[in-house]
Amino acid sequence: MINIIEKIQKTLNNRNIPTSPKSISENIYFFGDFKELDDRISGKKGNLAGQEKKEGLQGSELTFAEKAELVKKKLKDNERFIITIGVSRYNFFRLREIAEYCCSLQGKEPDMSWIKFDVYPVAEITERFKNYFTDIKEQLPENIRLNIYDKDLYNLLDRVKEMALSNALPEDQIVRLFSVICEHAFIGPQVMVVDPHHKCNTNCSHCWIHTPKLKDTQPEWFRELKFPFDRFKRLVDDAAKLKVETMILQGDGEPLLYDKCMDMLRYIAKKGIHPRFFTNGILLTKNIAEEVIKIGVKEIYCSFPAGTPETYKIINSMQKPETYNKVVKNLKTLMDLKKKYKVNDPHVIVTHVIHNQNYHELVKMAQDDVYEGVDSARFYLIRLDTMNQFLALNDEQKKEIQRQIPIVEKTLKRGGVKFIDNIKFQLENFSSEDGSWCKDVFLNKGCPIGYYFNLVFAKGDVSFCCHLRFVGDVSKDNYMDIWKSDDYRRWRIQGKHMKHNMDALFLNNAPMFDEHCTHCDNHQNILGTFKLLEQFDLMKYY
Secondary structure (H helix, E strand, O other), rough: OOOHHHHHHHHHOOOOOOOOOOHHHHHEOOOOOOOHHHHHHHOOOOOOOOOOOOOOOOOOOOHHHHHHHHHHHHHOOOOEEEOOOOOEOHHHHHHHHHHHHHHHHHOOOOOOOOOOOOOOOOOHHHHHHHHHHHHHHHHOOEEEEEEEEOOHHHHHHHHHHHHHHHHOOOOHHHHHHHHHHHHHOOOOOOOEEEEEEOOOOOOOOOOOOOOOHHOOOHHHHHHHOEEOOHHHHHHHHHHHHHHOOOOEOOOOOHHHHOOOHHHHHHHHHHHHOOOEEEEEOOHHHHHHHHHHHHHHEEEOOOOOOOOOOHHHHHHHHOOOHHHHHHHHHHHHHHHHHHHHHHOOOOOOEEEEEEOOOOOHHHHHHHHHHHHHHOEHHHHHHEEHHHHHHHHHOOOHHHHHHHHHHHHHHHHHHHHHEEEEEOOOHHOOOOOOOOOOOOOOOOHHOOHHHHHHEEEEEEOEEEEOOOOOOOOEEEEOOOOHHOOOOHHHHHHHHHOHHHHOOOOOOOOOOOOOHHHHHHHHHOHHHHHHHHHHHHHHHOOOHH
């Protein structure tokens, strides 16, 4: 204890912090009500950003625990002191909790339960924070003060307020950008992908689960896994409360094979969330098309990795070549039904996974897209893993893809089909050595996916991203509790500052950064986030 107190006195005596006339050592700064938040803002050694913030007043060299000990000692010795709460973009929304903690250190418990801060409506966020700040200030003892040391806090609040007033973006989209900047998830993810079950009627060579290369390697219990419908409803209920925008049925099987698929889509829509699903198109019959239109499914992604029946059979050996024509017919029927009923939804996106078995057929795929009359088409380089390395593209095949892409774009444009550009970024960053397409782009820029996305497996595991980084288990805990947990908050910050936290571990011991990050399936969403931050002059706060 003597060593700690000597360190405290030495540190505070050396700090140039304006305070009461009696003694500089009387001012004790807090930035959070728990260690990690206090460290993050004060720039302590353990802060997850790996750097000190340069603006405003920095915290002392004291740890969070040492500052608490100092308060207790001064109370015991009956010495005068001041606690100053430093307010920044990283804690302003938690100001009441920090104030309550600082009061509790002195054995005081003022009733501040009635004081709440909400980002909604965003058009009033600055005024609401000022009222929140004032209400807390008025409840504090004389020796606890509030100091807005982050010089850009009000500028940031005013900027998002202006965006809301001008309807620059949907309000929830503004809040998610704000969440990334403030490193706090004010609402839930934009997209949740749910894995309904593990059965499939195809064995595509590029599939991570059903490729013939993995035949008979999956245990029976895994092949029989299904997402229990009661658990699914609880998940959707939580997602709706968290303002999740979209839920996609996609995973380790064909959703339309699951007898609960339509019930799942129906329940998602009932709760005000946009339902979407992936399919291989084989079961997308007229009756199913009628039903998904009636339900109000927002989007359908159809994975169609071939431009001819012959190539389709090579990729999908368990199906006959004629199945290719069935998928074409099903897609065309769906689009004709949309015209018949004069509806825009579901938006139909055909996705073409490209590898060395089909790289020569991109133009033919685009021609099929136009014939079917689908809304959009996406061409996407294969994500390599141990089970599909034999499909890797070489440099000559990459050149052939690059030759075809301009023709594909023209073909789709003439046919009224939107070209969703995933592949250009992939080709620009492509490495024929390992098939990667991101290099270290997100290692350097950071990964904000923790504020936008979740993948929930049939077994119950919740993944931070597409690459099996587990953050919880909905078979054991409510999704709401998982999303709002302190652990999840830490992982989000570590992801945003990835280069300083590469070795941080998730629940299944997966690292924050590994080779899978160089094949990022979410790269389009992440790049889109950075684009919006730049477009609306928010990157300077990032």
